[in-house]
Amino acid sequence: MANALYRDSLALLTDxxxxxxxxxxWKLGKAxxxxxxxxxxxxxxxQGGFTVxxxxxxxxxxxxxxxxxxxxxxxxxxxxxxxxKPLFEPDFLAYLQALVFTxxxxxxxEGTVVFPHEPLLRVTGPMLQCQxxxxxxxxxxxxxxxxxxxxxxxxxxxxxxxxLEFGLRRAQGIDGGLAASxxxxxxxxxxxxxxxxxxxxxxxxxxxHAHSWVMSFDDELESFLGYAQxxxxxxxxxxxxxxxxxxxxxxxEAGKQLRARGYEMVGIRLDSGxxxxxxxxxRSILDSQGFPNAVIVASNDLDEHLIANLKSQGAPICxxxxxxxxxxxxxxxxxxxxxxxxxxxxAGGAWxxxxxxxxxxxxxxxxxxxxxxxxxxxxxFTADMIYxxxxxxxxxxxxxxxxxxxxxxxxxxxxxxxELLVPVFRGGRRVYDCPPPAEIRQRASEQLGCCHAGIKxxxxxxRYPAGLEQGLHERKTALIQQARQRLDAEKxxxxxx
Numbered sequence: 001m002a003n004a005l006y007r008d009s010l011a012l013l014t015d016x017x018x019x020x021x022x023x024x025x026w027k028l029g030k031a032x033x034x035x036x037x038x039x040x041x042x043x044x045x046x047q048g049g050f051t052v053x054x055x056x057x058x059x060x061x062x063x064x065x066x067x068x069x070x071x072x073x074x075x076x077x078x079x080x081x082x083x084x085k086p087l088f089e090p091d092f093l094a095y096l097q098a099l100v101f102t103x104x105x106x107x108x109x110e111g112t113v114v115f116p117h118e119p120l121l122r123v124t125g126p127m128l129q130c131q132x133x134x135x136x137x138x139x140x141x142x143x144x145x146x147x148x149x150x151x152x153x154x155x156x157x158x159x160x161x162x163x164l165e166f167g168l169r170r171a172q173g174i175d176g177g178l179a180a181s182x183x184x185x186x187x188x189x190x191x192x193x194x195x196x197x198x199x200x201x202x203x204x205x206x207x208x209h210a211h212s213w214v215m216s217f218d219d220e221l222e223s224f225l226g227y228a229q230x231x232x233x234x235x236x237x238x239x240x241x242x243x244x245x246x247x248x249x250x251x252x253e254a255g256k257q258l259r260a261r262g263y264e265m266v267g268i269r270l271d272s273g274x275x276x277x278x279x280x281x282x283r284s285i286l287d288s289q290g291f292p293n294a295v296i297v298a299s300n301d302l303d304e305h306l307i308a309n310l311k312s313q314g315a316p317i318c319x320x321x322x323x324x325x326x327x328x329x330x331x332x333x334x335x336x337x338x339x340x341x342x343x344x345x346x347a348g349g350a351w352x353x354x355x356x357x358x359x360x361x362x363x364x365x366x367x368x369x370x371x372x373x374x375x376x377x378x379x380x381f382t383a384d385m386i387y388x389x390x391x392x393x394x395x396x397x398x399x400x401x402x403x404x405x406x407x408x409x410x411x412x413x414x415x416x417x418x419e420l421l422v423p424v425f426r427g428g429r430r431v432y433d434c435p436p437p438a439e440i441r442q443r444a445s446e447q448l449g450c451c452h453a454g455i456k457x458x459x460x461x462x463r464y465p466a467g468l469e470q471g472l473h474e475r476k477t478a479l480i481q482q483a484r485q486r487l488d489a490e491k492x493x494x495x496x497x
Contacts, residue, residue, distance in 0.1 A: 009069035010062060012076075014135040019076070019088075022128045026092050031128040034345035036369050038119035039137055041337040042362050045146055045329065049461025050451060052152050052444050053120050054183045055144035056110045056424070057434040062136055063105065064430055068096045102428040103129050106421040108372065110434065111148075111186055111443035113451055114420075115384055115466040117402050118372045120145070120337070122421055125428075127344065134339040142335040143176070144183040150304075150329045151187025152448060154322050156456055157304035159311065162190040163320045164206050166299060167327030168197075180327035186440045189322075201437045208234060208269070214241040224254035232263040236297055239282070240272045248282045252289045267295030269321070275300065276313040283316040295319050303330065304458060340365040351390060355479045357487075361403055366468060366476055372420040375411060381450045383409045384420075387469035394471040401467040409465040 025031045044051050073096065079087040103125030108114055120141055123130050155163050165184040171177035181197035191204040198205035209227055217223035224237050235258060239247030248268060255265030268286070270278050275298050286294045298310070299321035307320055324330060342365065343351040353367035368388035375383045385399045401407035424432040434440070454462030468476065 009065075009067060009072050010136070011066060011068045011072050013062075013139070014132065018132050018135055021131050022096075023088055023092050025128045025131065026095060027089075031095075031126060033127045034125065035127040035130050035341060036122065036124045036343040036351070037130050037134070037339055038342050038365070038370055039121040039123070039141060039337060039339045040117050040119050041142075041145075041335050042116050043336065044116065045149055045332045045335055046153060046458075047461075048149070048153065049455040049457065049464065050113050050149070050152075050448070051115070051145055051335075052148040052187055052447075053108050053112045053114045053141075053145055054110050054148035054186050054440075055141040055179075056107050056121075057182075058140040058144065058179065059105070059107070059121070059137055060424065060430060060432075060434060062140065063101065063103075063133070063425060063428075066101050068099060070097070073097045099129070100428065101129050102126065103133065103425060104423070104427065105425040106371075107424045107432075108420045109422060109440075109443065111440040111447060112420060113381075113444070113447040114145075114372075115464055117366060118384060118386055118466065119370045119421065122370060124369070138337055138339055140179075142337040144179050144186075145337070146329045146332070146335040147180045147183035147327060148187035148444070150326055151184040151189050152444060153304040153458065154302075154307065154320070154326060155188030156448070157307040157311070157458075158320050161318055161320060163188065163322055164297075165189040165192040165194070165326060166207075166321045166323035168192075168194040170324040171327045177327070182437060184326055185437055186444055188441065188445060189326075203437060208236040209238060211238060211241045211271075214238065220247060221250040221253055224250055225257060228254050228258045228263070228265075232258060232261060234266070235263070236266045236269050236295070238269045238271060240270055240278075244270065244273055244278050245281055245285070248285050252285060252291065255291055255294065256289075265291060265294055267297060267318070269297040269299060270317075271299045275317070276310050276315040279310075279315045279317050297321055299323065301325060308458065338365075342367045343369060353475070353479060355476065355483060357480065357483050364476075364480065366402075366472065367479060368472060368475070370421075373417050374420055375415050375417045376450065377415060379450060380452065381464070382415070383411065384464070384466035385411070385469050386467065386472065388472050388475075391471060391475070393469055398470045399465060399467045400470060400473040401465070405473070407465075407467075409467070 073093050076088055077093055081087045103123055106122040108120050123133055165181055167180060168177045171180050178197050181192040181194040182201050185203045191206040193207045195205055197203050214220055214223040228235050237251040239251050251268050258265050279296050282296055295318040297319040298317040301324060302320055302322045303325040341354050343353050346352050355367050356365045358364050369390045370386055371389045373385045383399055387393055397411040399409040455464050
């Protein structure tokens with residue numbers, strides 16, 4: 001099934017309503033009208049203070065190969081409406097089959113620390129094409145950014161000690177497993193157990209044996225000696241199959257025999273029980289028996305909170321194996337990113353801004369051809385400004401919080417800044433090469449190093465100053481007022497009539 005799936009075109013990796021809207025645009029002569037969409041999220045995941053952007057490589061791979069194959073068109077032709085007649089006209093399907101994507105895409109580089117309402121992707125081009133990209137782009141960016149952020153939090157809790165991603169068996173399917181392994185590595189994990197991810201993305205792979213190895217022997221020590229005989233250069237013994245501390249003593253015996261052959265036991269793994277107590281006792285046994293360099297690896301449904309708790313108890317664990325709660329983003333299953341129309345270009349060539357109203361201020365989108373400018377001082381990030389590239393910036397520069405308009409950040413002249421959105425596609429042609437995952441991982445580490453410690457707290461994190469440039473804020477406010485006045489006028493007219 002998987003092999004057949006990945007030989008297919010992925011043009012139909014979308015929601016039906018993207019195609020029905022595309023048909024509507026085509027039918028009404030709006031297919032080629034230029035539009036601008038922004039992909040962003042509204043809240044940090046995990047009640048945290050930062051998010052790590054990821055998924056851009058998947059977006060690039062998807063867009064570069066995007067086309068409607070013959071069997072895609074045949075399937076769409078088979079769909080019917082409520083009256084039993086074809087949902088789509090043959091001429092529209094012919095249009096789709098001949099479609100060549102010519103969109104422009106600007107994106108924030110993977111591994112960048114980002115904040116709510118900042119466009120991670122900006123897509124401009126023919127309305128129909130931009131619309132068709134909504135679902136797949138959200139699918140790729142939402143999940144991978146979520147997992148990369150979870151991984152970064154776990155690695156922060158580990159305080160520089162290696163975190164091994166062990167989640168493939170609990171991941172959400174094949175795609176979920178591969179995407180999660182890549183995103184976890186970007187977020188800071190040192191390696192993965194996922195061998196296919198290692199092959200595809202160049203991620204270091206780690207792993208030794210499971211409980212089934214021990215259970216396949218009549219004696220636990222015999223199982224350790226057998227493993228040492230087969231793989232003397234990869235010996236981390238899983239010691240909790242029967243009695244954990246007895247297992248540590250047997251690992252020590254296997255380690256001594258391994259040493260006599262000229263090899264060294266790497267360490268032991270704890271996968272159940274009171275990890276704080278057991279790791280302290282295991283460390284004592286290992287040290288007393290001449291194995292001070294043997295590492296203690298811990299697993300068993302770990303996350304950033306459990307790791308921080310174990311470290312606060314003085315658990316001498318050196319390496320952390322994190323699986324289920326990392327690759328499934330266990331305590332928050334979705335990032336909640338959205339993709340909103342921000343502007344359309346009229347017949348005269350001017351952008352007409354579009355705004356979505358809501359009773360919740362957080363759900364009102366920001367219109368415009370948006371860019372994000374990050375300010376820094378002495379190597380530390382100080383503020384992010386969302387502004388409209390077409391309109392430019394007001395002087396002096398001032399950032400206004402999206403949810404609290406009284407919260408304002410003034411920027412002195414000459415302060416250092418970086419534009420975060422970079423060109424990725426121009427006219428449908430790729431103009432950007434994603435760095436390899438190892439470089440993206442390094443970028444994420446450097447980015448987090450530039451963030452104030454308060455932003456990285458797990459409980460009540462500091463809110464980083466990120467918001468709208470003053471002129472953009474004023475335009476958005478005016479558009480909201482105009483829209484509400486129009487609605488009020490319509491209500492009054494309806495009542496009076």
